[in-house]
Amino acid sequence: MKAALIGVGQAGGKITERLARFDAEMGFDAVRGALAINSATSDLQSIEYVDTQLVGADQVGGHGAGGDRDLGESLVESNVQQVLDELEGRITSDVEAIFVIAGLGGGTGSGGAPVIVDALQGIYDKPVYAIGVVPGHNEGKLYRVNAGNALKTVVDAADATLLIDNDAWHEQGESVEGAYDTINGNIAQRVGLLLASGEAVEGVGASVVDSSEVINTLRSGGIAALGYASAPASEDSAENVRTVMTVSRQALLTGTSLPDATTADSALLVVAGEPEIISRKGVEKARRWISEEVGSRRIRGGDFPLESGRLGALVLLGNVDRPGRVEDLIEEAWAAKQASDGDRDDAEEDLIDDRLEGLF
Numbered sequence: 001m002k003a004a005l006i007g008v009g010q011a012g013g014k015i016t017e018r019l020a021r022f023d024a025e026m027g028f029d030a031v032r033g034a035l036a037i038n039s040a041t042s043d044l045q046s047i048e049y050v051d052t053q054l055v056g057a058d059q060v061g062g063h064g065a066g067g068d069r070d071l072g073e074s075l076v077e078s079n080v081q082q083v084l085d086e087l088e089g090r091i092t093s094d095v096e097a098i099f100v101i102a103g104l105g106g107g108t109g110s111g112g113a114p115v116i117v118d119a120l121q122g123i124y125d126k127p128v129y130a131i132g133v134v135p136g137h138n139e140g141k142l143y144r145v146n147a148g149n150a151l152k153t154v155v156d157a158a159d160a161t162l163l164i165d166n167d168a169w170h171e172q173g174e175s176v177e178g179a180y181d182t183i184n185g186n187i188a189q190r191v192g193l194l195l196a197s198g199e200a201v202e203g204v205g206a207s208v209v210d211s212s213e214v215i216n217t218l219r220s221g222g223i224a225a226l227g228y229a230s231a232p233a234s235e236d237s238a239e240n241v242r243t244v245m246t247v248s249r250q251a252l253l254t255g256t257s258l259p260d261a262t263t264a265d266s267a268l269l270v271v272a273g274e275p276e277i278i279s280r281k282g283v284e285k286a287r288r289w290i291s292e293e294v295g296s297r298r299i300r301g302g303d304f305p306l307e308s309g310r311l312g313a314l315v316l317l318g319n320v321d322r323p324g325r326v327e328d329l330i331e332e333a334w335a336a337k338q339a340s341d342g343d344r345d346d347a348e349e350d351l352i353d354d355r356l357e358g359l360f
Contacts, residue, residue, distance in 0.1 A: 001211035009109025012102035018188035028196035033090030040064030065107030072111030105143030110150035130158035136166035148333025160218035209302035222319035227251035230312035244282030264317035272304035
């Protein structure tokens with residue numbers, strides 16, 4: 001899938017840079033343009049691989065939104081036309097989808113990403129997806145409340161929102177603060193492989209995935225999740241039936257970006273590896289198992305020819321059903337609103353409005 005990337009805020013910018021770098025180093029050429037925007041000069045100075053744009057300099061002097069998502073929204077909204085002007089030439093005619101990437105716990109990312117998504121929807125006749133990273137359980141309350149509030153706007157604005165829990169893709173026992181680099185690297189690898197799966201670069205598979213499979217899996221909107229796992233492969237495809245099944249199970253049950261998201265409207269299974277060692281029987285068995293596990297018959301699948309001594313499985317879930325992690329974040333935002341104004345009814349009306357009908 002040929003994609004353009006827009007990173008918003010500190011985490012969004014870092015992930016965008018890692019993803020663009022991974023794509024280039026692997027030679028996939030799926031990322032056709034990338035831009036990182038932020039209201040903090042210091043955050044942009046650490047980004048070297050992709051172009052950057054400072055927003056809100058007149059309002060905050062390059063010092064950022066300080067975790068204030070209302071301020072972040074205002075800063076991006078007042079500069080949205082300049083951002084769109086900067087994107088000209090990066091969103092070319094061959095781009096098949098646009099991804100807006102943000103950490104939903106910060107100020108600029110959580111407030112600004114929905115603004116960018118909404119603006120892009122009004123201009124481009126191609127899918128605009130969001131990739132939102134939600135804070136882990138041990139991160140600060142402010143970040144979790146920001147994420148809960150951001151969900152209602154970003155999910156409504158985007159054609160689909162791929163959510164990634166910071167607790168999902170780092171080593172057990174490792175602090176989130178010390179694991180950000182690991183998490184960003186894992187996001188770049190997994191999302192990068194998903195984007196590249198429709199851009200076969202090594203050999204010819206029996207049933208190669210193309211970008212339409214990704215788009216159709218995400219067509220029902222809502223929240224999406226992505227799972228990944230890999231294992232050493234045998235040189236004999238007949239011996240890899242079990243391997244394909246194993247990595248597919250691990251990708252869905254223990255390797256997803258939202259650990260409790262196992263029921264969905266649709267799914268896509270991509271098996272990556274040397275074409276001659278991918279077991280077709282294993283792929284079909286894995287697809288049937290995923291269909292039963294997620295409760296949907298709309299299970300697409302195919303190969304991603306890739307030079308490797310391992311077999312990998314990517315499982316993309318479209319419109320997952322009531323993720324508990326999302327409910328927790330919404331409830332915490334609810335409680336914070338109630339505490340600030342003492343009126344739960346007003347809080348419910350404000351936080352859980354018609355824009356969240358697709359979630360609940």
